[in-house]
Amino acid sequence: xxxxxxxxxxxxxxxxxxxxxxxxxxxxxxxxxxxxxxxxxxxxxxxxxxxxxxxxxxxxxxxxxxxxxxxxxxxxxxxxxxxxxxxxxxxxxxxxxxxxxxxxxxxxxxxxxxxxxxxxxxxxxxxxxxxxxxxxxxxxxxxxxxxxxxxxxxxxxxxxxxxxxxxxxxxxxxxxxxxxxxxxxxxxxxxxxxxxxxxxxxxxxxxxxxxxxxxxxxxxxxxxxxxxxxxxxxxxxxxxxxxxxxxxxxxxxxxxxxxxxxxxxxxxxxxxxxxxxxxxxxxxxxxxxxxxxxxxxxxxxxxxxxxxxxxxxxxxxxxxxxxxxxxxxxxxxxxxxxxxxxxxxxxxxxxxxxxxxxxxxxxxxxxxxxxxxxxxxxxxxxxxxxxxxxxxxxxxxxxxxxxxxxxxxxxxxxxxxxxxxxxxxxxxxxx
Ligand code: GDP
Ligand code: IMO
Ligand code: MG
Numbered sequence: 001x002x003x004x005x006x007x008x009x010x011x012x013x014x015x016x017x018x019x020x021x022x023x024x025x026x027x028x029x030x031x032x033x034x035x036x037x038x039x040x041x042x043x044x045x046x047x048x049x050x051x052x053x054x055x056x057x058x059x060x061x062x063x064x065x066x067x068x069x070x071x072x073x074x075x076x077x078x079x080x081x082x083x084x085x086x087x088x089x090x091x092x093x094x095x096x097x098x099x100x101x102x103x104x105x106x107x108x109x110x111x112x113x114x115x116x117x118x119x120x121x122x123x124x125x126x127x128x129x130x131x132x133x134x135x136x137x138x139x140x141x142x143x144x145x146x147x148x149x150x151x152x153x154x155x156x157x158x159x160x161x162x163x164x165x166x167x168x169x170x171x172x173x174x175x176x177x178x179x180x181x182x183x184x185x186x187x188x189x190x191x192x193x194x195x196x197x198x199x200x201x202x203x204x205x206x207x208x209x210x211x212x213x214x215x216x217x218x219x220x221x222x223x224x225x226x227x228x229x230x231x232x233x234x235x236x237x238x239x240x241x242x243x244x245x246x247x248x249x250x251x252x253x254x255x256x257x258x259x260x261x262x263x264x265x266x267x268x269x270x271x272x273x274x275x276x277x278x279x280x281x282x283x284x285x286x287x288x289x290x291x292x293x294x295x296x297x298x299x300x301x302x303x304x305x306x307x308x309x310x311x312x313x314x315x316x317x318x319x320x321x322x323x324x325x326x327x328x329x330x331x332x333x334x335x336x337x338x339x340x341x342x343x344x345x346x347x348x349x350x351x352x353x354x355x356x357x358x359x360x361x362x363x364x365x366x367x368x369x370x371x372x373x374x375x376x377x378x379x380x381x382x383x384x385x386x387x388x389x390x391x392x393x394x395x396x397x398x399x400x401x402x403x404x405x406x407x408x409x410x411x412x413x414x415x416x417x418x419x420x421x422x423x424x425x426x427x428x429x430x431x
Pocket of ligand 3: 013
């Protein structure tokens with residue numbers, strides 16, 4: 001039996017979906033534990049692209065149970081649409097289970113997300129406007145509506161009508177927004193509820209027995225360490241805990257059962273939305289990384305901000321999550337960046353300098369972070385096309401040197417290496 005967590009070490013979009021898909025081959029159950037449809041996980045399987053937002057990325061393997069855990073917030077309209085889309089592409093979704101404790105993203109959450117972002121003006125967070133923050137805020141405020149409520153139409157009607165009445169007061173009095181039509185929202189949610197009903201169950205109980213029976217379980221992270229509500233670049237974060245602790249609270253699997261924590265990273269850094277980014281290259285280098293790595297959001301289509309790899313961040317992620325191994329993606333892309341630009345040079349940041357002193361840890365204060373200047377180490381790029389390489393030993397020496405420096409700086413072994421988009425373009429290192 002093993003319980004593995006796969007999570008993001010940077011600001012998201014590291015390529016987690018690809019590893020979930022790869023590791024799902026040897027798993028019985030895949031559990032998504034945090035976030036909502038702010039996530040976008042791309043899997044390229046035999047040249048065919050799938051973009052998943054709520055359904056766990058293990059769904060592409062038939063016979064696996066795929067669980068949406070209690071830590072996830074679910075927009076029933078989006079989930080229904082995603083299931084329809086998968087079914088229309090011939091993917092069987094019968095293995096899905098949805099936690100009865102998961103909270104709903106309601107239409108008023110989406111509207112509040114828009115209004116809150118507009119109200120922040122210059123200091124907007126750049127959210128995905130999917131209602132994620134407002135849904136988690138209601139969960140913490142103890143007025144959220146859960147999947148177990150949706151499965152009980154009379155109870156759901158009562159709760160939804162009461163919440164819409166309360167939200168309408170805020171919308172009208174604070175924002176001058178037209179009132180929402182309670183009956184039509186309630187009835188459309190119930191229609192989605194009827195479609196989703198067969199999947200809703202006590203997944204905590206299911207997982208408790210699965211652990212006891214020694215099944216192989218994969219916990220699928222969305223977002224990433226630096227978007228974590230507690231450990232990220234607050235307030236430029238999401239509203240859940242994508243870090244390893246969140247894998248336990250968001251699935252119901254206790255910490256003592258976790259065997260491995262795999263941190264997914266890119267060979268450079270990207271970020272969507274606003275917020276600090278010490279190694280950002282808002283210049284030709286950043287544009288080159290974006291074009292070579294095709295860094296455009298899976299969920300919103302926004303161009304991603306790009307910059308050099310920041311090992312201060314990776315060390316922090318390794319410590320915060322107790323990483324047991326690293327999966328590094330886009331080794332192909334960074335090789336091309338080193339080849340095409342900057343006189344064949346790739347950079348990684350190994351520390352920051354602040355007021356003349358070396359800083360090895362990622363500061364909490366964004367004001368302090370803004371004063372940090374990255375210290376870079378330079379590497380040679382490589383000319384070869386590495387996308388078809390399957391063995392670590394076949395990688396060009398300059399690529400091996402680059403990976404070994406990352407490993408030494410992180411203090412965590414590199415087990416998986418992405419050399420192309422397709423899940424087949426992956427080197428699995430025997431360590
Ligand atoms: P996730 O949210 O962490 O699952 O990542 P996304 O799917 O949002 O973004 C990762 C992007 O990088 C996707 O477009 C992937 O197809 C692509 N990708 C992942 N690994 C590699 C790699 O090793 N090389 C290249 N060129 N693309 C990759
Ligand atoms: P995956 O799982 C990248 C970012 C948004 C914004 C901030 C808050 O694909 O890695 P939210 O809508 O969550 O309130 O937005 O978080 N964000 C992501 N960035 N990848 C993601 O997910 C993200 N999910 C949220 O861009 O900056
Ligand atoms: Mg993504």
